[in-house]
Amino acid sequence: MKRIRRILYATDYSKASGRALDEAVNLARQNRAELLVVHVMEPIPYTAGEEFGGAELYLRLEDATKRESQTTMDKLIRRLRRTKVKAKSLLLRGSAYDQIVKTAKSKRADMVVIGTHGRTGLSKLFMGSVAAKVVSTATCPVVTVRGE
Numbered sequence: 422m423k424r425i426r427r428i429l430y431a432t433d434y435s436k437a438s439g440r441a442l443d444e445a446v447n448l449a450r451q452n453r454a455e456l457l458v459v460h461v462m463e464p465i466p467y468t469a470g471e472e473f474g475g476a477e478l479y480l481r482l483e484d485a486t487k488r489e490s491q492t493t494m495d496k497l498i499r500r501l502r503r504t505k506v507k508a509k510s511l512l513l514r515g516s517a518y519d520q521i522v523k524t525a526k527s528k529r530a531d532m533v534v535i536g537t538h539g540r541t542g543l544s545k546l547f548m549g550s551v552a553a554k555v556v557s558t559a560t561c562p563v564v565t566v567r568g569e
Contacts, residue, residue, distance in 0.1 A: 425452040429530035431459045431521045431555070434493050437536030437568025442497075444566045445534040449506045454531070456508040458497060459524055461517040462490055487512070518554035526560055533563045 430445035432438040449456045465482050494510045501508040513520040525533050537552040556563045 423531065425454050425531040427455050427457060427528065427530045427532075428452075429457045429459055429521070429525045429528065429533045431461070431517075431533065431535045431551075432497070433517070433536075433551075434460065434497075435536065435538070435568065437538050437566070439536070440568055441534050441536035441564075441566035444564060446501070446504055446506055448532070448534065448564070449508075450504075456501065456506050457524070457528055457530060458494065458501070458508055458510045459513060459521060460490055460494055460511075461513045461515060461520045462486055463517060464514060517551045518558065521551070521555050522558050522560075530561055532561055533559055535563065535565055537565045537567050 425448065428445055428449055430442060432442065445456060448454065465479065465486065490512055494512060498508055498510050511524060513524065521533065521535070524530075533555060535552045535555055537550065552563075552565050556565065
């Protein structure tokens with residue numbers, strides 16, 4: 422079996438992602454692997470027109486989302502440094518599953534670790550499953566960790 426040197430851990434900062442982080446840290450320790458921590462910011466839909474506040478409101482929302490994501494990522498990286506795991510952070514923008522798969526390939530990740538919310542029925546139909554799409558399209562092994 423090929424040695425695991427780089428693990429991409431995808432997070433949406435949810436409880437399910439927190440459980441997946443524990444697994445990613447354990448795998449990184451066992452394999453002395455680097456952890457690439459990825460968070461993807463989905464674009465906020467923009468509707469032109471004054472009735473919705475226009476471009477200025479859209480830009481403020483985008484900026485606030487980016488600042489909040491960066492702040493949360495910084496806290497997560499500080500926490501990982503205390504665990505003595507070598508970690509790098511990547512904040513990306515776009516479709517979550519697409520960016521995760523592309524980044525895993527471009528950064529030559531040996532494995533992806535991602536949490537799953539375990540949605541079923543209508544919520545799965547409407548919300549989709551980022552984890553399921555990553556599993557079906559990634560070129561490397563994917564470990565999914567179910568949230569509570």
